[in-house]
Amino acid sequence: MPITDDNIPLVKVAMPPREVLMPALESVIYSGMIAEGQFVYDFEAALSEKFGIDNVLATSSGTAALHLAMLLSGVEPGDEVITTSMTAEPTNTTILQVGAKPVFADVEPENGNLDPVSVESLITEKTKAICVVHYAGYPARLKELRKLSDKYGLSLIEDCAHALGAEYDCQPIGTIGDFGIFSFQAIKHMTTVDGGALVMKKSEKMSEAKRLRWFGMAKGVPRTEVDITKLGFKYNMNNVAAVIGLQQLKFISPLLQRHQANGHYFDQAISNIPGIESAKVESFAKSAYWLYTLLVDDSDDVERSLASKGITASKLHRPNHLHSIFKPLANSLPELERFYHRLVHIPCGWWVSDDDRDLIIETLKRG
Structure with a gap:
């Protein structure tokens, strides 16, 4: 039987039709407003509406979103985060980045996702969070992991980099944990060339998340009037990436x-x-x-x-x-x-x- 191209690749970049994407790109590139702005906020709103998720913060990458999730979960040096080894490396390098210790739980042999029984056996007084990856897009056992998080007072972080559009018990993936992160890197379901998003269960986390995304400052406040009280980062998405995302959502x-x-x-x-x-x-x-x-x-x-x-x-x-x-x-x-x-x-x-x-x-x- 014929093959659609020279080969059938494992992953492939998806882009909107040229006639749709290029005019939109030109409109922002030559607007003089290419940094974080209204296109980013429109993209956040469109993501929220499309996938039924609230409290969405667009970021420069999925890795940036994961780092923010760790910080907002209160993970600090000396803490432990129970996680999986069966994942892309940023899932666990972000744990090291905040000075915490990744504790690798075993997986279910039928899908590579975290085994809740193994997770519970590793919980100690140092455990601060559970980071669950929906490996290759297959949802992990969120019901059991949510129960464990609630039982032991832990933050549940969903790494949904592979899982855009997945659902768990009729709920959008990324909304059962305290935090969910998505990746719009080149080869994911949807790309903004590079980018990501953080989803928060509690809306009161949004203000802090926005400051952490922008050097620890409130965006829009003159720098001569702002006071940085907590270390932040340059993790914002820009308008160029956001306008690509807005066109991607149409398809x-x-x-x-x-x-x-x-x-x-x-x-x-x-x-x-x-x-x-x-x-x-x-x-x-x-x-x-x-x-x-x-x-x-x-x-x-x-x-x-x-x-x-x-x-x-x-x-x-x-x-x-x-x-x-x-x-x-x-x-x-x-x-x-x-x-x-x-x-x-x-x-x-x-x-x-x-x-x-x-x-x-x-x-x-x-x-």
């Missing part, structure tokens, strides 16, 4: 729907292939399918087989505890090791055509 629904349609197709088709399993989540969780997760006996062999047909497949991430900066913090993670050994991601995005996904399934069947 995001069919894009997300295609990710999910491809994911559902693979769920069904792969269930009939011996020796290959799909990632599983709770029945009331709706995955964003940023990547499609396979669990196989020989991941290298599967990757080679797919590559022979021009299909890019990969583990994509490296467990963080294998990096030198985290090795002193490593502990026993047997289920993560099992998951990672079996893991292969295959393309699932908006660019994967019906013919492409048929080719992927045929290649997997042949082995």
Whole structure:
């Protein structure tokens, strides 16, 4: 069957049509107002309306949003944050950035997400927060993690970088935790070239978040009149990134729907292939399918087989505890090791055509 391009990539940048994006970009680039301004605030409002999330703060990156979430959670030097090693590195470098200790919990072998039982076993008097990643767009067990956070008085931070458009028990992902973060980096569901967003459950956190985003100062107050009382950062989104985001939102629904349609197709088709399993989540969780997760006996062999047909497949991430900066913090993670050994991601995005996904399934069947 034909392949839509020279190959089928694992990830791909999505941009609005040129005739839509370029006039909007020109309008802001030549306006003289390219820093943080009304376009950023309009983007925050549009994100809130589109995804049913409140208290949205646009940032320069998902990493910046994570750092702010740690600070707003009150995580300080000497504290511990229970987290996952199965993630992109910024999830855990931001914990180090605030002087705290990442404590790696084990994962569920069927999806790579945090195992609540492992999380609870690691809670100590030093624990300040739980940081949960919805790995590859598959929602983690938020009901149990929320209960643990409430039981022990911990902040729950959702890293939703992979999970735009996902839902958990009919609630938008990112809204069950005390904080949720999204990434609009180049290869995510939606990109602003670079950017992110912080979502806060409590609206009273917004004022502090805005000051932390802008050097510790209130935006709009003359610098000759402002007093910085707490260290802040330059984590603001600019108008150029925001106007890209505003145009992206006009096209995001069919894009997300295609990710999910491809994911559902693979769920069904792969269930009939011996020796290959799909990632599983709770029945009331709706995955964003940023990547499609396979669990196989020989991941290298599967990757080679797919590559022979021009299909890019990969583990994509490296467990963080294998990096030198985290090795002193490593502990026993047997289920993560099992998951990672079996893991292969295959393309699932908006660019994967019906013919492409048929080719992927045929290649997997042949082995």
